[in-house]
Amino acid sequence: METTVALAGNPNSGKTCLFNELTGARQHVGNYPGVTVEKKEGQYSRGGHAIHIVDLPGTYSLTAYSVEEVVARDFLVNERPGVVIDTVDASNLERNLYLTVQFLEMGLPLVIALNMGDVAKKRGIDIDIEKLSMLLGVPVIPTIARTGKGKEELMEAAACIAREQKPRVPLKVSYGDDVDGALREMEEAIITNGFLMDTYPARWIALKYLENDEQLLSRGQKRNPVVSAQLEDITSRVSDHLQKTLNIYPEAIIADHRFGYINALVKQGVIERRDNQERLYTSDKIDKIVTNRFLGPIIMIGVLMGLYHFTFTYSEVPVGWFDSFFDWLGETASLYLPDGLLQSLVVSGIIDGVGGVLGFVPLIMFMFFGIALLGDSGYLARVAFMLDRIFRVFGLHGSSVMAYIVSGGIAGGCAVPGVMATRTLKSDRERLATLLTAPFMNCGAKLPVFALLIAAFFAKNEAMVMLIITLVSWSGALLVAKLLRSTIIKGESMPFVMELPPYRLPTFRGLAIHTGERTWQYIKKAGTIILGISIILWAMMTFPGLPDSKLQKFENQREAARAAMSTAISHELETYKETAVLSREAYNLKEQLAAIDSREAEAGLRNSIAGRIGTALERVSK
Amino acid sequence: MVSIMVNKMFSLSQAVPGKKVKVISIAGGRGLHARLLNMGLIPGSTIEVVNQGMIGPCIIVHNSCRLAIGRGVAHKIIVSDL
Structure with missing residues (x-):
């Protein structure tokens, strides 16, 4: 199995x-079903064994206070994984063990991946791995995830634990006289009634009741x-x-006792701190400059402009390749398919529609x-951190700026x-408000229109007007976001508490995987939804076709134009090369012929469903 | 859990950058309370204020881990000098 x-x-x-x-x-x-939390699954295979790995948030x-936590524990209870690998940051051991202790209290089969031992060592933290493993009663495998060091040993230990399949005694942490007494009483009631015992251990259920865990409470009721x-x-008695x-x-x-338990455990010689822990770490040094009140925003603008420049400048060439590829594809299709509806569907509907979107793939990738x-x-x-204050006023989150840019x-x-x-936005309301207002920004397709209008009406100070238009877009987006957040998607903003991860040099592999998977999602969307919509649009712009009498009229006009010239000239036009x-x-x-063709196309469009809708709307918008 | 409070208490948003303070209590609702507890900000723990922006959130260091804390949240964390 x-x-x-x-x-x-x-x-x-x-972990990632x-x-x-x-x-x-x-x-x-x-x-994960019903929520926007990403669920990643993968295969690890070695020596003929395939192991299915699920990355929990x-x-x-x-x-039960965050979606991620609910998703994680539901998975553990419903899917009953053979082993849980708990990634523990060695440079921040105590806080990471807080989650570990909870897994042990749930009685889950556990293996600890003690990660980033190299960083811990640099910070003067030495960890006695054997002692930690002995005290917790679970295997502890040192890993360095960035390089993949220790992954074989980790998976071996995991496979070993999975094979054992022995029932585990849930860890019992003492929570002081008041709580312990209540826990005993509750445990008894739970065990005699077999209450929810198919999900969690009795003591864990009792703990969750004490914590006023809404999800478990409603399930229990x-x-x-x-x-x-x-x-x-x-x-309520204990609580009062x-x-x-x-x-x-x-x-x-x-929480206090859990941390107390961890501190007592760690003090038994698990951690040895060599030198002064208070010295400034590299990350702090960088932060001193990068999040500085004056320098911070300047650096941020520079970095964001750099990202923008990088994306749109360097992707220009491959976007050109994609464009010419789809042009070629369209031409080839019109060459080999007979004139008529099928050709029109393939060329105007499918290739133009999907090609128009897939042409963006290199840009998206960059x-x-x-x-x-x-x-x-x-x-x-850090960007989210610096901008949160401003964006919060409009009911958005610091991270919304990325989408806007x-x-x-x-x-x-x-x-x-x-x-x-x-x-990347965690809160549903803030994400919705951001994605509804992001299209207010001046995208590349609006730019030529603005440029035209500016050149026509404000020829003297073009740059200035362009800047004003950009500012108007921003204010529009922010004000509409504010409007949405105070009407349709009303609700408290998430309190801003966020861990600032230490600066790390990204690995090439990580970058490649993250870029690849997101680009692929985009391609999938383009391949399905956009294909469907572009076919519908094509149909709306094609049907119903012009009645025969009208078609005949245009044909007559062409004939008349040709007849007005000598046959030699008509012949020259028919046989000439580019x-x-x-x-x-x-x-x-x-x-003249081209003009007649375009008048025919225009009349056809006007007659189509899309054209009729447009004409009807014209009256309203006038 | 009885501690003699000699030191003056103030909110984290008023703490001076570069100073170390002790968490006394969290005045927020139960949800916020739980979130901060889970991140290890339990009453009695020592934190260092790294950065205190005029308008933005502040950065604190707790157990060698940096947390960015929004203004609204910082108002609700009651601390005292060590």
């Missing part, structure tokens, strides 16, 4: 990096309202008592590469990748 391994860990613990190293390109990206804990009410009674005596919630006591570079290096978190915040972007860049120079008369005839 194939073993499923769940990869868990704190954000920024190197480890996942990339383990699975390489054999990845599948999807969504990075979390600090297993409460549905399953057995009587037992649930009994547990809620105990909870704690409020009166210590003025804190039970979850604060629980941009996702740039974003991956900023994201993997840790700079993107890409959509044309600095005139000339493109809204399609801009909308796709909103994926390179040849036409006589004046033949040229005139060609122009």
Whole structure:
């Protein structure tokens, strides 16, 4: 049987990096059902064994307060993975073990990947791996995810644990007299009634009741309202008592004791700190400059302009190749397909429609590469940090700026990748407001229109007017975002608490995987949705065709034009090659015929469904 | 859990950059409370204020991990001098 391994860990613990190293390109990206949390799965194969790896979202804990945490624990309970690999950042051991302890309390089969030992060492932290493993009672494998070091040993240990399949005794942490007493009482009630025992261990259920975990509470109320009410009674009793005596919630006591347990464990010789821990780390030194009140914004503007320049300048050449490829494809198709509806569908509907979108692929790739570079290096978190205050006023998040910039915040972007860049936003409301307003920016397609208008009306100060138009786009987007956030998508903004990951040199592999998977998603969308829509649009612009009487009228006009000239000239026009120079008369005839053709096309368009809708709207917009 | 508070208490948003302070309590709702607890910001822990922007969020270092904390959240974290 194939073993499923769940990869868990704190954000920024190197989990994604480890996942990339383990699975390489054999990845599948999807969504967890019902939420926009990305679900990544992959295969690790070695020595004939295939191991299925699922990358859980990075979390600090297993409460019900964030979608990521709910997704992670639902997966652990419903899918029952053979092993959970917990990625632990060695340079930040105590906080990372907070999640580890919770896995152990759930009684899950666990293997710890002690990651970034090299960084820890540089910071003067030495970890006794054997001791840590002994005290926790689980295998601890040192890894360096960036280089893939230790991955074989890790998977071997995981396979070994999975084979054992022995029931594990959940870890029991003491939470002080008040809480422990309540836990015992609740455990008893849970065990005698077999309450929710198919999901979690009894003590864990009791803990979640004390933490006022909404998801588990509602599940419990549905399953057995009587037992649930009994547990809620105990909870409120303890809660009231704690409020009166210590003025804190039970979850604060629980967190406090969990950290206490970890500190006691670590102090038994697991960690040795060699030198002064207070010295400034490289990341802090960089941050001193990069997030400086005055220098920070200047550097940020420079970096964002650099990204923009990189994307649109360097992608120009490959975009040209794609364009000419689709032009060639269209020409070839018109050559080999007979004139008529099929040709029109293939050339105008499919190749022009999908080609128009796929032509952007190199641009999208360059941009996702740039974003991956900023994201993997840790700079993107700083941008969000610096802009959060301004964007918060409009109900957006600091990270919204990325989508705006890409959509044309600095005139000339493109809204399609801009909308796709909103994926990085965690809160649903903020993401929706961002993606609905990102198309307000001056994308590359609007630019020529603006340029034309400016040249016609404000010839004297073109640059100035262009700047004003850009500013108007920004204010429009921000104001509409504010309007949306205070009407349709009303609701509290997520409180801004965000870990700033240390600066890291991105790995080539990580960049390639991140760029590749996002580009592929774009291509898939273009290949399906946009193909469908461009066929519908083609049909709307083609049907119903002109009635025969009208077609005949245009044909007569052509005949008349040809008849007005001598047959020699008509013949010259029919046989000439592109390179040849036409006589004046033949040229005139060609122009006339072209004019008739375009009048026919115009009449056809006017007569089509799309044309009729447009004509009807004209009256309204006038 | 009884501590004698001699030192003056103030909100994290008023803390001076470069100074170390002790977390006393979190005045926010239960959700915010839980989020901060999970990130290790439990009452009694020591944090260092690295950066205190005029309008933006502040950066703190806690257990060698940098957190960016929004203005609104910083107002709700009550700290005291060590």
